Amino acid sequence: MSAELLEGSEALAKAMISAGCRFFAGYPMTPFTEVLEGMAEHLPEVGGTCVNAESELEAVGMAWGAAAGGARAATGSVGQGLSLMQESIAEMCFARLPLVVLNMARGQGDYFQATRGGGHGDYRTIALAPADLTEAVSLIQQAFYFADKFRNPVLFMGDYYLAHVIEAVDIGPVDFEALPDKDWLLDGSTSGSGTARIISPLMPVKRNAEVFVEYGDYLETSGDKIAAIENGMEPLFESGHCEDADYVVVSYGTPARIIRYAVDQLRSEGVRVGFFRPISLWPFPSAALTEATRTAKAVGVYELNAGQMVDDVRLSLRDKVVESIGGISFDDSGFGIAPELTPARVEARIREEMANLSNEVDA
């Protein structure tokens, strides 16, 4: 398929449909609304269903039902709406159900929500964060693949920039390795048999099953599943100019695209700076980050919040100087447009940090 000039939100909708998504539910909230509109327009064209739900609670509940029935399903909101979905996201982890959840975030304040979660119990969700639309239309298809592969919800992190940028992108289907049949789905075929399948956060089989699984044992396997994802999935990342870098800037999402641009500019002037971009926020690419910062005297973390991902960077780099160099930046729209996020300001910020670096070395 050739490239089409599309607004980000519509491109995401079309890419989800290319990935086989056939059920989508959500409640409008900018900039998630635009994705919902795209799904409402295009999903019926392929026989799918898009529901404008009464609230985020119903939206995730509907998606849960569709996923249990075997459909590739997705929902989403902005971080505020995802707060309402936390209980269901946690329960779907325990019930082993695939789901893709978009967070078209307003700013980057939802890193903890995405990587730690606000639900109950021992669970983790894979979290993927693209830096631009070209990457996003393929990464969102990978999100469906990971969700099915690990039978676990996957968060996809976008923002206002991603929803509204217009680019020529190819939204054709991306191939991934074959997945096993969904032999667990509730399709009615076992109803009334006395041993009907069950999908529940509490148990994988009914009490009268030949091999019953006790609740405690089932909870313990939830922990095994976290390890299975960590062992079964290479964390995703991008890095550049890190070999011989004195200073490495870590950033994710749209700000990382601006960091990448600023670092390219600085490198062209001979400044020894590199960038590192986690694409999967969980699992976090700790090993790759360690390698990328081998020569760095210090590491700066640029994120549009008061310092969240910086925790994961510090956990990964126990013996490095790691500092938060971003910050909260909001214009009055409330949609997460960041006045501080311009190549010139970012570049100046990096220069400032690197000047301190050489002062410290000189001293």
Added chain:
Amino acid sequence: MEREILLSGIGGQGVQLAARSLAQAAMREGRRVLMFGTYGGMMRGGDTDATVVIGEDSLMTPPVVDRVWGVIAMHHLSWPAVSEKLRSDGFLLLNDKVFQAENSHPGPCLSIGATAIATEAEMPQAGSMVALGAFAAATNIVRLETLLDIAEEVLPSYRSQFAEGNRKAMQLGHDAVSGSICEAWGVAEAVS
């Protein structure tokens, strides 16, 4: 080579449509494009702008740009911020009479009564499209034929009745400029 063009005005949606038309035409001519508009919760009369980046290869430029090669200024409302972004050797197209601010741009500049031309043709909303036609004539950033070609596909289907008027507006703007003033791509033809 990448060319960044900032279109700035006040809402309605004329500036956004002109930007979208420029992006679509550049893509049709085989170039890479990226467009980002801000109009947020602006009401009619609020400031609105759109940036279009056009290049030959994968675009590294982020959606937010600091420095632009060209500006179409339909109104002076956000001129201070806009003029700060315009490269000193960049090309400026001003909407004569409507644009009222002091302009000290040292580079090539064209002042054309885009809104006046549109109003005279009884399409006062089409000022941005007149300006886009003039900008294309002055820079050859895209061909007029391509702009006329894509006039319908950039509109939602329920607005397709305006395609003909927009074509006329772009043609009028193009005809109002006697020749190229600041070539966007040197003398080379558009890539195929």
